Amino acid sequence: MAEPVLELCGLVKRFGALAATDDVTLDLRVGEIHGLIGPNGAGKSTLVRQITGEITPDAGHVRFRGRELTGLDVAARAQRGLARSFQVSSVAPELSVLQNVALAVQGASGRTYRFWRPALADAALTNPARAHVAAAGLAGREAVPAEALAHGERRRLEIAMALALEPRAFLLDEPMAGLGAEGSTELGRLLARLKATAPILLIEHDMDAVVSLCDRVSVLVLGRVIATGSVDQIRADPAVQAAYLGTRA
Amino acid sequence: MPRSVRCSALSASLLAEQVLNGLQLGVMLFLMAAGLTLVFGVMGLINLAHGSLYMVGAFACAATAAATGSFWLGLAASLAAAAAAGALVEIAVLRRLYARDHLDQVLATFALILMFSEATRWLFGSFPLYLDVPRSLAGAVELPFGIRYPLYRLMIIGVGLAVALGLFWLIGRTRLGVRIRAGEADREMIAALGVDIARLYTLVFALGAALAGLAGALVGTLQSVQVGMGEPVLILAFVVIVIGGIGSIKGALVGALLVGVTDTLGRALLPSALGAFMEPSGATAVGSAIASMLIYVLMALVLVVRPAGLFGARA
Amino acid sequence: MIPERWLNVALAAGLLAVPLLAVAAGETFTVTLATKVAILGLAGAGLNLALGYGGLVSFGHAAFFGLGGYAAGILASHGIVSMPAIWPVAIATGGLAALAIGALSLRTTGVYFIMTTLAFGQMVYYFAVSWPAYGGEDGLPIYVRNRFSGLDTLDPIQFFALAYVLLLAALALTARIAASRFGLALAGARQNPARLQAVGIRRYGIALTAFVISGAITGLAGALYADLNRFVSPAMLSWQTSGELLVFVILGGTGRLWGPVAGAALYVTLEHWLGGVSDYWRFLLGLLLLGVVLFARGGVIGLLSGPPRHG
Numbered sequence: 001m002a003e004p005v006l007e008l009c010g011l012v013k014r015f016g017a018l019a020a021t022d023d024v025t026l027d028l029r030v031g032e033i034h035g036l037i038g039p040n041g042a043g044k045s046t047l048v049r050q051i052t053g054e055i056t057p058d059a060g061h062v063r064f065r066g067r068e069l070t071g072l073d074v075a076a077r078a079q080r081g082l083a084r085s086f087q088v089s090s091v092a093p094e095l096s097v098l099q100n101v102a103l104a105v106q107g108a109s110g111r112t113y114r115f116w117r118p119a120l121a122d123a124a125l126t127n128p129a130r131a132h133v134a135a136a137g138l139a140g141r142e143a144v145p146a147e148a149l150a151h152g153e154r155r156r157l158e159i160a161m162a163l164a165l166e167p168r169a170f171l172l173d174e175p176m177a178g179l180g181a182e183g184s185t186e187l188g189r190l191l192a193r194l195k196a197t198a199p200i201l202l203i204e205h206d207m208d209a210v211v212s213l214c215d216r217v218s219v220l221v222l223g224r225v226i227a228t229g230s231v232d233q234i235r236a237d238p239a240v241q242a243a244y245l246g247t248r249a
Numbered sequence: 250m251p252r253s254v255r256c257s258a259l260s261a262s263l264l265a266e267q268v269l270n271g272l273q274l275g276v277m278l279f280l281m282a283a284g285l286t287l288v289f290g291v292m293g294l295i296n297l298a299h300g301s302l303y304m305v306g307a308f309a310c311a312a313t314a315a316a317t318g319s320f321w322l323g324l325a326a327s328l329a330a331a332a333a334a335g336a337l338v339e340i341a342v343l344r345r346l347y348a349r350d351h352l353d354q355v356l357a358t359f360a361l362i363l364m365f366s367e368a369t370r371w372l373f374g375s376f377p378l379y380l381d382v383p384r385s386l387a388g389a390v391e392l393p394f395g396i397r398y399p400l401y402r403l404m405i406i407g408v409g410l411a412v413a414l415g416l417f418w419l420i421g422r423t424r425l426g427v428r429i430r431a432g433e434a435d436r437e438m439i440a441a442l443g444v445d446i447a448r449l450y451t452l453v454f455a456l457g458a459a460l461a462g463l464a465g466a467l468v469g470t471l472q473s474v475q476v477g478m479g480e481p482v483l484i485l486a487f488v489v490i491v492i493g494g495i496g497s498i499k500g501a502l503v504g505a506l507l508v509g510v511t512d513t514l515g516r517a518l519l520p521s522a523l524g525a526f527m528e529p530s531g532a533t534a535v536g537s538a539i540a541s542m543l544i545y546v547l548m549a550l551v552l553v554v555r556p557a558g559l560f561g562a563r564a
Numbered sequence: 565m566i567p568e569r570w571l572n573v574a575l576a577a578g579l580l581a582v583p584l585l586a587v588a589a590g591e592t593f594t595v596t597l598a599t600k601v602a603i604l605g606l607a608g609a610g611l612n613l614a615l616g617y618g619g620l621v622s623f624g625h626a627a628f629f630g631l632g633g634y635a636a637g638i639l640a641s642h643g644i645v646s647m648p649a650i651w652p653v654a655i656a657t658g659g660l661a662a663l664a665i666g667a668l669s670l671r672t673t674g675v676y677f678i679m680t681t682l683a684f685g686q687m688v689y690y691f692a693v694s695w696p697a698y699g700g701e702d703g704l705p706i707y708v709r710n711r712f713s714g715l716d717t718l719d720p721i722q723f724f725a726l727a728y729v730l731l732l733a734a735l736a737l738t739a740r741i742a743a744s745r746f747g748l749a750l751a752g753a754r755q756n757p758a759r760l761q762a763v764g765i766r767r768y769g770i771a772l773t774a775f776v777i778s779g780a781i782t783g784l785a786g787a788l789y790a791d792l793n794r795f796v797s798p799a800m801l802s803w804q805t806s807g808e809l810l811v812f813v814i815l816g817g818t819g820r821l822w823g824p825v826a827g828a829a830l831y832v833t834l835e836h837w838l839g840g841v842s843d844y845w846r847f848l849l850g851l852l853l854l855g856v857v858l859f860a861r862g863g864v865i866g867l868l869s870g871p872p873r874h875g
Contacts, residue, residue: 052762078764086762092755094872095748103752106745107763113773118743125745165763295675345858351675352621356814357857359807363850371844480803484686487679495676538694545687549668552680556671 004029005199006051006082006169011060013046013223020046021057022223028169033191033200035214037207043223044203048173051201052084053077065168079110081198083167085158085175093147097138097157100146101129104164129164136160137190152183159190163197170200176209188213219243265396267517268510273402275509276409280464281486282493282501283416284457290496291429291453292347297358298338299461299486300479301365306331306462307469307478308369311378320383324466331462332455334365339454344447362480370476377473380466405467412460413502420498429453485512488544492551494561503559508544515540568869572822579605579825580728587721595720596792597836601829602727603788608812608824609734610658610781615810616819617742618774619754621678624665624685625809628658628779630801631688632786637704637796647712647726650787658783659776661688666775670768673757682803689801703797710791717791727788731825734781739821741777750774782809815856817865820872826864 004027013021020043028034038044049055051062053074062069069077078084091100102125106112109124119125133142136156141149146157155175162170175191176184188209191200204210210217211231218228219240227237234240285299309330314323338361346354386401420426428449465479472478485508493504520536527535551558566574579598586594607629614620632654639650669680698704708718715722741747749770752760757767790796799805808831816827834852838845860867 073766074761075764075766078762084762086758090756090759090762092752092759094755095751099748099751103748103760103765104763106748107760107765110764112745112749112765112770114745115741115747116744118740119745119748120743122745161759161763289675295678342854342858349857351678352615352814352818353857353861355621355623355678356810357854359810360850360853360857362807363846363853367844367847367850371847481686484682484803488683491672491676491679491683534694534696538691541690541694542687545683548680548683552668552671556676 005065006201007061007063008047008051009061009063011047011050011057011062013043013050013055013057019223021050024060024220024223024225026218026225026228028199028201030199031195032215033195033202033213035210035217036201036203036220037205037210037217038220041222042220044220045173046223047220048084048171048203051171052082075107078107078165081166081168082171083162083165083169083198084171084173085155085162086173091146091154091157091161094145096143096145097133097149097160098126098129098142100157101132101160101164102126104161105129105132108165132160132163135163137186152179152187155179155183155187156190159187159194163194167198169198170194171203172200173203174205175202176204176206184209262394262396263517264514265392265394266398267514269396269398269402269406270517271510271513272506273405273409273509274513275506276406276413277464277468278482278485278489278509279409279413279502279505280460280467281482282489282505283412283498284460285483285486286490286493286496286498286501287429288454288457289490292343292450294343294347295351295354295358296343297355297483298361298365299457300481300483301362302331302335302458302461302479303465303482304365304369304476304479305334306465307380307474308373308378308465309462310466310469311380311474312373314380315378320381320470323380324463327462327466328459331465332459335458335461336451336455339451343454344450347450366476373476375476377475378469380469380474382470401470408463408467412463413498416498425449425452485544488548490558491548492558494558497558497560500558500560507547511547512540512544515543519543565870566868568820568865568872571865571869575822575825575829576732579829583721583724592720595724597832599720599724599727599792600789601825601832602724602731603785603792604809604812604828604832605825606727606731606734606788607782607785607809608816608828609731609738610778610783610785611809612778612813612819612821612824613738613741613781614775614778615813616823617738617747617754618750618771618778620670620771620775620778621810622669622681622775622778623678623803623806623810624669624681624683625779625782626801626803626805627665627685627688628661628782629786629789629805629809630692630796630798631657631661632783633790633796633800634692634698634704634786635783636710636787636790637706638698640706640710641698641704645708645710647710647717647787647791650710651784654783654787655780656783658786659780661783662776662779663772666772666779670771670775682806685801685806686803689798689803692798692801699797701798703795703799706790706794706796709794723792727792730784730788734784735821735825737781742821746770746773811853815853815863817863820863820865820869823863823865830864 006028008024008026011021011024024047036044050057053072064080064082102119105125105128133139136159138153138156138160141153146154149157175187179187184206191213194200202214214231216228217231217234218225219234221243226239226243227234281299281303285296288294288296306327310323310327313326314320342357346357382401386404388400389397390400390403392398420429489501489504489508492507493500519540520533523532523536579602583595583598611622611625614622635654635657636650639653644650665681665684669677669684672680693701711717712726717723749765753767753770760767786800812824812827812831815830816823816825834849838848
């Protein structure tokens, strides 16, 4: 069995009486795409925000590459190689594609406090940035401001920025949302290539994408993981059928 | 030795009087801060021209009182004038700015300050007006423990606390309050409920303006009524809001009383307290300089400990 | 639309040509006005770094402007009258004050940041009013304009030259910073702070650094302004001054390199002309500002060059 890169152990997060995350344990292993599915309100986003460090769990641990992440902020976790994309596309709108990705390269390198040399004349920044732009399928669009990109292109820009962090794990929050069938297929192909770079925790609504891409799937219902396993195992699981697939039918 | 004896004999009643002065400043700041925080909470607008509405209230009161001889008519005029000015400004200018960023709001309301100030200067001239305490409230009252305190200032404290109670009741118990709270939570929802949101906003703004006008009129008898009187008070009200937490009436009340009492006691006590360590004239200078900074130090402390303010909901 | 680059060249040339022509015509007052534009443009350039490039709406920049002015006035009163000695002190004073105020205020964002900077600015103002050693409320005169070896600073055009060179230097620095790695991060902090954190860069440090540089530049402008008027008073520290600095930046074009200079030029011209037309010229100024906010967003540069070009 491949070693886990990211491990969640007994995570709990309560908002008042509501347990948004209720004793969640799961892991993400080298080389896999691990799908996280669940009906709306299951607590997927709350879980992601605990992994990235935006909110602090009430109990439990997040371990990444063998190290405890508790107490580290968002920026520190990103620097350790935890790359995320946002549910709603989130880039710097007035910066160009290349500038957005260069910003991520710069964040990963930790050398931000340079005031004199133009960033775009800095090969240490632009060479990797151009490579990531190309890897995400945006070659030729480097100079376009992010706000002028089409929806699918902006998703790709998110991926390019995630790549630039030289990640050890990707957290992708509904990357297929709003893409349409063709766009989803294309992005799916990109993700299937990406998992060789770093494993992907894929939060997704699009069941076709989950079925075709994921090596393992965990099902989150009311803050609890009710099942983890291969796509076939999950399909056969009676608890999943009752709690999740039943609601979709 | 004799000096310290005299100080301690004075200090009990002096302290009580200064605490009351602090409360009086506090409730006045509350009247300002409540309107600001309400307008920000409901409409998301930062209104620098709130101090101008305070000035409008003071001038309306002074002019009406001078013309009719009645402070009470002046007070009514101040409420009406400030509410009318507020509603007018909301309808003509500010409602275009709710969806804009804070920078646009700051610049537009800064422009309104310039216009209000110049218009007032044109109408009333550059010389200050004076407003007398109404005869029925002149003089001082005996309070327990042998404290004598001006009746008028006591009345301001009473009015302020009554307004606070009224606001708690309005927000917590009435249909308008429900709408205001719904507006804070979700503008689309309140529109879906069929409430005329534009009219609600004008109403909330006029209410905030009337409170500012009331504050201006009440204080007009204690200070001179002049152009530019509003902005120092506005900035103090900002300090109150940063301390209390934005959008919270309770925060505005606690913050206002805290700022009022801290500022007043600091100014009254620091110079003489420092006199114990240094020669008197130096102590007065250093003491009053430090006292003038005290509430900002308080604000800095709150920012360090609770950046969202004491009662702020913001994470 | 005029390309922004050409507009900048025209502004730079115009600001140089007006006082030179005025000297030729013997109009020294116009030289003083041009000097005022250069100095206020410098102060606005400082604010623009925080406001325009970093999105930090500071309503407290008068504190840095005034403290820079007091640095010049106080040093002069102690016999230190050399500008090259005074300027670093003014820069350091503005920068340190920005460090203290920024470290606290940047714990908040949005409308809280506006109120907090306004309040701390007022604190410095009240301190200057109530501290009697250097004139208190009455201010502090600088009897003879401070010196710069090799120049006669009392000659208006020579003093203008000093202010103009410093303005150019500050704008060159701003352009360098904006294009640098730090500038990229600062743009990220303005446009999408959450994204900036997610790529591993902390907003707080970026914003505070920009705020300190901003305060330092505005502090330098304050020292020059004190020398221009040969007087420094708490008025330089007042909230109105903070508001005027914001107006220069926004009137000219927020986040545009030469925006503050265009804004300051327009403001000083209006003050001079409208002031001659009516005692109540500030009413007209308010009306104009309101019009700019409601109908002409982007300021002078935005109006003439269109929205900023991405690169």
